[in-house]
Amino acid sequence: MPFLTPGLAFLGRGLTYFTVYMGSAYYAITTIASGHGVEVPAWVVIAGAIVAAPVFGRLYVFIRYQRQKRRAAALGARVFPKAVGAWPGNLDILKDSLKNLEIGYPGDGLEKTTDIVGYAFNLDIMYSDLIFTACPEHLKTMLATDFQNYVKGERFQEGMGSVLGTGVFNSDGDMWKFHRSITRPVFTRDRIADFDLFDRHSDQVLVKLKERLREGHAIDFQDLMLRFTIDTATEFLFGNCVHALSAGLPYPPKAAYVPPQQQDPAGRIANEFSAAFLRSQEIISVRERSGWLWPLSEIWEDKTIEPMKVVNAYLEPIIHEAVERRKNTLPNEDKQAEKESEDNQTLLDSLMDATMDPRVLRDEILNIMIAGRDTTAATLTFAVYLLSQHPIVFQRLRSEILEKIGPNRRPSFEDLKELKYLRAVLNETLRLFPVVPFNVRESINEAVWPSPDPSKKPLYVPPGTKTAYSVFVMHRRTDLWGPDAEEYDPDRFLDDRLQKYLVKNSFIFLPFNAGPRICLGQQFAYNEMSFMMIRLLQTFSEFTLDLASGPDEATPPAAWGAAPGRKATEKVWPKMHLTMYANGGLWIKMKESDSV
Known part of the structure; x- marks a missing residue:
């Protein structure tokens, strides 16, 4: 077994970040205390820094979100609506996603959010932005019209690299x-x-x-x-x-009998x-x-x-x-x-x-x-x-x-x-069983996507954000394919539905x-x-x-x-x-x- 497994490498990076944080916190607290003539025991400083870490983490997330809202407003856009889970960091959504991958139907779990906010939202897993979309206008942007701004990205490559190289x-x-x-x-x-x-x-x-x-x-x-x-x-x-x-x-x-x-x-x-x-x-x-x-x-x-x-x-x-x-x-x-x-x-x-x-x-x-x-x-x-x-x-x-x-x-x-x-x-x-049902990209620079709801402002994509999309979900949308979207009917590619739906918007079928x-x-x-x-x-x-x-x-x-x-x-x-x-x-x- 190689010494540096993915998990140990991850923990090593985490330990490095934590060490830098603890050193910075220790230096800041002791400097401020000494400036006021107060001597604080080292264990109190360390304990305080550890207790404060989650607070600083949440503060960072809050500041980042407010910064995104201000930047979106400056561009005449809005931030993506967020999926709201029951657990901190939407860990319940992550747990359900992994469970559905094992025992569910493709797309299970997403309908809870799509029914509330539509087909474009931020899953926000462990306080990390993860935009999901099943909107053809967004897929067209990522895959074609603004192709250069969306890449696989280092995070995707790290997870896939040991197989796909x-x-x-x-x-x-x-x-x-x-x-x-x-x-x-x-x-x-x-x-x-x-x-x-x-x-x-x-x-x-x-x-x-x-x-x-x-x-x-x-x-x-x-x-x-x-x-x-x-x-x-x-x-x-x-x-x-x-x-x-x-x-x-x-x-x-x-089988009752299997020949050798x-x-x-x-x-x-x-x-x-x-x-x-x-x-x-x-x-x-x-x-x-x-x-x-x-x-x-x-x-x-x-x-x-x-x-x-x-x-x-x-x-x-x-x-x-x-x-x-x-x-x-x-x-x-x-x-x-x-x-x-x-x-x-x-x-x-x-x-x-x-x-x-x-x-x-x-x-x-x-x-x-x-x-x-x-x-x-x-x-x-x-x-x-x-x-x-x-x-x-x-x-x-x-x-x-x-x-x-x-x-x-x-x-x-x-x-x-x-x-x-x-x-x-x-x-x-x-259409019903697309061979690659879900895929992902990552934005390089910030971007503005059209709103699926014309009555609302466009949507703001921050730089360096993972953008997942699903043709599986998109291919079964009744508003894109008609009320019989989940039914098997090859004639939809031959009769007037072809002109009504697909010819009008070719990006609904990918x-x-x-x-x-x-x-x-x-x-x-x-x-x-x-x-x-x-x-x-x-x-x-x-x-x-x-x-x-x-x-x-x-x-x-x-x-x-x-x-x-x-x-x-x-x-x-x-x-x-x-x-x-x-x-x-x-x-x-x-x-x-x-x-x-």
């Missing part, structure tokens, strides 16, 4: 521009429209599905999609597939890698939710060390081999082969054109892998879940696919443009972010998801959710039945770390089509 999702300024510039060439139209990659791995998916379903068992579709997307992602990113689909798929936990399985070594490594990858993201997600207090939960250890050992054990040999191969390539050796078309380069190849630093290579590969694996797998999982609950939508989508493509033909890039309803189904899935940080792999993701959905609906004529096959944690708590909105009717348990997923998996049965 300096990769594109955890960097700002020149480092972010560097990662962005070397990643962009990989997502050319020719590369993302090359469907051979999807075809190979989707064929494996269909074989696995048929084998298991013909045994009479349900299959954890989420697990299967995570394997599919990690295989496509690793092959696409560095030309070295992890072969997760070669592993034996899990049987239902409640021979574990393929590559499959075992893939399973270990996936589990560690998930665990590391869960840890840094809790860190971000805990605010500046998170190191106190890691006093004796950095909780990411063990899972990241497994992740790095897989990535580092691949990167080392690629770096050595590049170093050993002679400068005058077959120039044309050395300068192969960029369209044939993997991300790792492109990265090595810019740097040979193994740490930078690892960080960027890992960041893009999260985007390429987890997000696509989550969308496919929730798409199949929603189709299983809406058979009319399923049959309409299947009819479109069979009419435009047929029961067996491999889809092409051009085919996808004709499948309007498929795109609407994917968009509606991304599944792939926006502005300069918009997801480079957006079209790649749409292509991959569309290809997999087409193959599934060509092969299967019915999806059925099999709740009895899944583990207990796959079923939402019974108490949800009394909740408002979708939460009351949800058949799976949506959860999140950095991205959305179905807790306990998505256990599905499928009926093979007669035409297969």
Whole structure:
């Protein structure tokens, strides 16, 4: 165990601040006392300074708030309304937030404040400003029109750094521009429209599905999609597939009989890698939710060390081999082969054109892998879940696919443009279950945001303030999407509601972010998801959710039945770390089509 854990480093900084405070207080009190000819015992001075510390702390917070109010007024604005908790420092709100992350529905707890003050407010956790918004006008400001003023920030990077390093999702300024510039060439139209990659791995998916379903068992579709997307992602990113689909798929936990399985070594490594990858993201997600207090939960250890050992054990040999191969390539050796078309380069190849630093290579590969694996797998999982609950939508989508493509033909890039309803189904899935439901930035300079309520003054954002936002909450707002906002209806992306809501304000729908940080792999993701959905609906004529096959944690708590909105009717348990997923998996049965 490294000596300087996050918690010990945090306590060390705190001790330094406290020592400076005590020294200053001791000097001030003794100086004043001696000036009046009074000798005060040292223990009285020290005790007084300790007792006064909370008072000075509250005084500092009060003065800071008054200064913000004056500055806001000078700019013709107002400070954000504050969430009001029952405990000092809103610690009860923090406690409930962490509890909801574990056992709640995404967004639980926020409605208490949104119902009172609207969709923009200051959570003020432990006297530290934390602005939350689910307003499209604010997201547009942060992500696009005033992009330069909002960064990930040092606090975010500190919590995420042990997993994300300096990769594109955890960097700002020149480092972010560097990662962005070397990643962009990989997502050319020719590369993302090359469907051979999807075809190979989707064929494996269909074989696995048929084998298991013909045994009479349900299959954890989420697990299967995570394997599919990690295989496509690793092959696409560095030309070295992890072969997760070669592993034996899990049987239902409640199956009466499970035949013995021979574990393929590559499959075992893939399973270990996936589990560690998930665990590391869960840890840094809790860190971000805990605010500046998170190191106190890691006093004796950095909780990411063990899972990241497994992740790095897989990535580092691949990167080392690629770096050595590049170093050993002679400068005058077959120039044309050395300068192969960029369209044939993997991300790792492109990265090595810019740097040979193994740490930078690892960080960027890992960041893009999260985007390429987890997000696509989550969308496919929730798409199949929603189709299983809406058979009319399923049959309409299947009819479109069979009419435009047929029961067996491999889809092409051009085919996808004709499948309007498929795109609407994917968009509606991304609206209800956006893959990155919550995100955060930090202001550099002070700013003024428009007020969601036109009758009130604009809102003042102090410099150096964390600004969290939620597309999950925004995507379900009835004032932005209509009274049926929480209902699943792909036609909203095709009928007059498209013009009424989305065309009028495009920032109400942000599944792939926006502005300069918009997801480079957006079209790649749409292509991959569309290809997999087409193959599934060509092969299967019915999806059925099999709740009895899944583990207990796959079923939402019974108490949800009394909740408002979708939460009351949800058949799976949506959860999140950095991205959305179905807790306990998505256990599905499928009926093979007669035409297969």
